[in-house]
Structure formats: C-alpha cells, structure tokens
Amino acid sequence: MPLMNDILLVCWLLLGFNVGISQAVAKPSTDDDDDLHSRVPPPLTSSDFDKVLQEGFHVVEFFSPYCPHCTQLFPNWVEFYEYNQNIDGKDSKDKGNSFQIHQVDCVASGDLCEREGIQYYPMIRFYGAGSKLLGSMTNTQRDVDTMNEFANDQIIVWSESEDDDDSGASKLIAGIPLYNQNKMIKINELLKIIEGENKVPKLISFWPTTESELNDQTFQNDYNQNKFFSYYPNLHPFRNLWNLSMRKLKKFVDEDKLEFNYFNCKSNPEICEALGFKSLTASRIDSNLLPQVVLYLPKTTGGNAIFYNLKINDFRNLNTAVKSLTHWTQRTLINSELEDMKFQDIQNFIGSSTKLNGKGSISDITDYSKVAFIQVNDPESAVPEDDALLSRLIQPVADLTSDVYLFKTTDKDAVRKFLKNQEEQMANKYIHSGIEDAELKFDEKMFLSRTHTTFPMMICIKSGSLYSPVFTSFMSKHIRDYNKVLTFIKRNQMPTINHLTINSKSQIFPPTIDETINSKTEKVLITLTDFQPKQYFDVEFFMSYVFHKFTFINNKDKFNRINEKRSNKYDKVGKLRAEKADSDDIIDALREKVDISYTTTDNQLYPVYVDTKKLPEIVSAMKWSKLDPSRYTTGDVILVDRFNGQYWDEDDSGHKLTIEDPSQTVSLLEKVSYKKLKGKSLKHISLFAKIPLYSFIAILIFMIYRAVRMYLLKRTVYIEKMKGLGILGVCPELEESKFD
Incomplete structure (x- = not known):
C-alpha cells in the first residue's frame, strides 16, 4: 500500500507539472474566445453537479481546456446550446425543452471527472434524474445535427411509453419492479433450457462476468456503483439496452410469452465455450466486447436456440439498437410458432394485395417493410419433414436484416387464386396506368410456367407488391432441400x-x-x-x-x-x-x-x-x-x-x-x-490503384511484344534454314526435311 500511495503521488505531481507547462504555453484567450464563453453557462463542478442533475434529462460535455479536439468542438457546442435554448425566439423554460445542456471542466473538477470515469476528451454523455448515466455519444462526427440526433434519440428511448403516464421516464429510471423480472440463471437451469425443457421462450444474455461481479443485487447499479461497468464502459450501455428491451417487450412478459435472464460466463467457462462464446471467458476482455444474446425456444416450438448475430456496435445510437433487438425478438417468436394459418390472415398481416393505387391518388403511406415466405401444404401429401425444414430456417431467417417472416398454410386454393389475381391485375391494369402497351398482357402459359410447382410449394409475398415469386420445383425433394430453399429466401428477402x-x-x-x-x-x-x-x-x-x-x-x-x-x-x-x-x-x-x-x-x-x-x-x-x-x-x-x-x-x-x-x-x-x-x-481510380494497374498493363504489353518478337524471329530463322530444300519436294514452310 505505501508503494501504491507513492506511485499515485508521483502521478499527481506529474499531472500538475504537465498542467503548469500547458498553462505556461497556452495561448492567451482572444476576444472571440471570451465572447463564445460568455454565451454558455459556466461549467458544473462537484459542488453543484448532482444538485443540477437532480431532475429531468441532461446532455453534459466533459472537456479539458488543453485538448485540441475540445477547442475545435467548442463553437459547435455553443451553437448546439443556443439552438436548443432559443428555438423560434422562445426561452427553453417557456418552451418546455426536454433536456438541459451543461459542461464540466476536467482540469478544474478532476475529482468529478474521475468519479464519472471520464477516459478521453471531449466526452458527451446523457444523464437522467439523480445524475444517472443513461448513454454516451459514440459518433466521432460532432456537429449540431449529430449532437441533436444523439440527444433526441436518447429522449425517445428513455421517455417513450405506450402504457405509462407522463411520469413514465422517472418510473423507468427507477424501474425496480420491471427490472426484477430479469433474473440471473444458474448452470443447472440453463442446461435444462438448452435441452428445450422450458415452457416459455427465454431471452438470455451471456456476460463476461462472474457471479460476484454481476448478480440480482448489482445488475441495476449505476455506472459508478459497479466497478465492472467502470472498467469496461461498453457493458453499461448494453445493460441499458437490455433494460429498455425488457420495457419494449413488457407485453410479452406480462402474457407469459417471454422471460428475461442473464448468465455469467466467467463463473461457468466450460458451457460458454461450448456455446461458442470463448471470448466471454478470457481473463482480459476487449473493451469493445459485448454480451451475447440467445433466444431459447421450448420443445413445443422446435426447441431451437436462436442466436442474435447482428452487431450492436454497428448501430449509430441506442434507439436503433433497442429497436433492432426487440423487433428481432418479436419476429423470431412469430416465426417459431409455425401454426397452420388461413392464407387471408397471413396476407392481412403482411399487407400484400391484389390491387394497388394508381397515379395521383393520395392515401396512407404504404409500409413496404414486411416480407413473408409461406410453405403451402397439401393436407393429403404433407409429411413431418416439411415442418422440420421450416424449423431449420428460423435461425438463418433471424440473421436477415430485412423484416422477414415464416408461415405455413394448407389453404392452397386461396393461394393459387391470389397469385393469379395478382398477375392479372399487374399485367392487364397496373402497368398500363396512363400508358397502354398492347404487347404486355396476362399470358396464361407464362403464368403457369412461373408458378408451376409441386406440393409443398414455397411462395414469397411482400407488402405493397403485386408480384409474388414462387419457388419452382418439379420434384418434392427439391422443395425439401434446405440449401435450395434458403437460396430462394435470400434472393427475395428485400422489400419491394x-x-x-x-x-x-x-x-x-x-x-x-x-x-x-x-x-x-x-x-x-x-x-x-x-x-x-x-x-x-x-x-x-x-x-x-x-x-x-x-x-x-x-x-x-x-x-x-x-x-x-x-x-x-x-x-x-x-x-x-x-x-x-x-x-x-x-x-x-x-x-x-x-x-x-x-x-x-x-x-x-x-x-x-x-x-x-x-x-x-x-x-x-x-x-x-x-x-x-x-x-x-x-x-x-x-x-x-x-x-x-x-x-x-x-x-x-x-x-x-x-x-x-x-x-x-x-x-x-x-x-x-x-x-x-x-x-x-x-x-x-485512385493514384494508388492506377500505379499497379498501369504497371500491369505495361508488363502485359511488354510480354506480348516479346512473345510476338520471339515468334517472328524463330519463324525467320526457320525459313532461312529451309531455303533451297524445295527441290527435294519439301514445302519449306509446312514440312520438315529428312536432312534436318
């Protein structure tokens, strides 16, 4: 301990020395700088930070006056502050602005920045009531638009509530009753779930933690209350994402259609490594590492373990990430049901039609996002293998970024009628809107050629479309070929x-x-x-x-x-x-x-x-x-x-x-x-690309020139060699002489 104290003392002395040097060489502030500083409030300090952030939402910039990036950001920060303080000439209080804007000088208030775990400058964060850290800005492009986008996305995420009153945001931040539904799961129970013994689908997040680091008492701790969150700051936003996903999926939880759990991989490394999560068991983890998410389905819906394979780090903001995870979960739960449905119900859910609006009509904006792949069965020839194929398709369909669904139906006559009505409407009416083209009309032979297939058949219907692709199959084994069907799905997954x-x-x-x-x-x-x-x-x-x-x-x-x-x-x-x-x-x-x-x-x-x-x-x-x-x-x-x-x-x-x-x-x-x-x-073509390209062309031309030159030289030598042998009846250009 004495050695550690000495090291800390030396570090503080060096920091003070560096600050002194910086102050000595820093440029004196100009009138323009003073004018900019006068347009924003003074920075918060440790004495008033918690008091100011007692209620509401807040955007806070942590900066150092000796940081070049902070200096470059400051004019944009002033513009961001003034944009949100005076919109349409109204003061923010009169306007009821949804968030307040502050700064913290980490040189003057080093203890506060140390408490908040500030690791680089400038760091822009979003706080809720009670100084609760809710999110950090990761976008490196920091202008008025991106900062507004960050703040507004956070407001949407933390304030939106379908079933709460106006105090929903404060309830969410406290959130204890809802968040208590997220329970740590033990290894014995997890093994049963992996075998499909659970009666309710379980959404489980796997963390790079031990049970002492993350448990039901510490999971909801703030950033500064759980050391693990401060060591690996990427995990704190994921904890918020997990909480918000619970909130978005509350209806499923309340109806006993979904349960939330989390699992500590460092306390159970063998099982996590067996699941392919070896990176979560390493003694030192990457700072960018995130927990892995798996949806475990009961045996009654196939017993599959469906992995969330989209990269959360690639999303631009928390709002987008929450929407992705919650929608992925909803979509996968729907796809796992695989009950025999009426075709009309599927059609209504997707929004696929046999008629579209013509030019000049104004109606509700069409949602083109949904795409459905439907297995159409003949009740007289259906076999269990058909359901097994659909069950295998749940994971690859879950991996698609489009809004893709899986259904099955035995309503084959309705499907055939629907496909024909679509084609007739498209060929005879829609594509002639205002422009008549006699060559383009419904062709019965062409329609049969495109839709002829065996049962079970696979079709794709899309919202806002009159065209539905059909998987062409002449033998039942083709429609039961997993790779061929998956190729058909991937080719047609995009919305219209x-x-x-x-x-x-x-x-x-x-x-x-x-x-x-x-x-x-x-x-x-x-x-x-x-x-x-x-x-x-x-x-x-x-x-x-x-x-x-x-x-x-x-x-x-x-x-x-x-x-x-x-x-x-x-x-x-x-x-x-x-x-x-x-x-x-x-x-x-x-x-x-x-x-x-x-x-x-x-x-x-x-x-x-x-x-x-x-x-x-x-x-x-x-x-x-x-x-x-x-x-x-x-x-x-x-x-x-x-x-x-x-x-x-x-x-x-x-x-x-x-x-x-x-x-x-x-x-x-x-x-x-x-x-x-x-x-x-x-x-x-960039200069770096041109150099090898031109070099390759030059080498190719030289090689062709050399090859042609060698050929002509050999031909000349050969002809010279054969001169005078024509009297022996030998063609000097086509044959060899016996005297060679």
Missing part, C-alpha cells in the same frame, strides 16, 4: 421499395457479391424526394410502376428464352430421330436441362428513395467520387449498377431521368439489361 440511408446502404449495396445469391446484372433505382405529401406519393407510384412493369418484362424475356431453348431441344431430338440415331443419344438430348429460372436475380431491380438533402452524405459514404450530388434535385432519378460501379442519369438520347416519365426509365432499363448499354463510372 426501400429507404436508402447511411444505416441501410450496406444492405442495398453489399460490399461484396455472393454469386450463389446475386447476379452482376442487378440494378438499384434511386429516386429523390423531399417527403412532401403530394411529391412523395408521385415518387412512390413511380418506383412501384417501374418495378412492376420491368419485372413483368423481365419475366416475359425469361419465358421467351425458355420457349426458345425448349424448341431448339425438341428440334434436336426430332433431327436425331429422323436420322435414326442411337437411342442413348436421343435420351441424352431429352435429358438436356433448360436452366433458365424465374427465381434468379438476373436483371433484378431494387427501387429506393433518398432524402434529397441526404444525397451528398450517401454519395460520400459510398465513395462515388464521379457522381456530383449537386446536379440532382427532388424528382430526379439515378439508375445504379449494384455491383459493377456504373450509373445512368440520362436516357440514350441525353434526356434527364425524372419521375415525370416512368416509361423513359423502363425503356432505359431494357436497353441497359438486354442491349448492354454502357453507363458512366461511379468512382475515380
């Missing part, structure tokens, strides 16, 4: 229309292509909107119209190619028969597969809409250096190659693409897809 944002860009533009799922011919149709009601509905109709018309055209192209291949196949068989060919050859020709499928993603179109104001941010995040966002305005359209780095913003005549002429965009899509019309490049 998507919102392109920073958060969704990786889903809409995957960083790499999976050629078992995707095609290099896929396109993304970007439409710009300002979200004004009339304009947005025009954008919505444009995207829906272009999607449905081009999808029908694409299916028609596939149908024509299938017929052409089949015709060529039968012509070949007829020719072999006419020539009285061997029967084995005829059988081989008959067995030749026509491998064009309606369920591939060849030329698949993904319509997305983008907030016009956010386009520069999207372009920057995607690194589309050759696409100038300032050229586009609301109502403009950009067609982007999903994987090949090209884009089109004009038709082949040079006319700009807009929502005013959807037929122009459909025509461009046909030329790009079937006539391979080249687009413009999205990205400049």
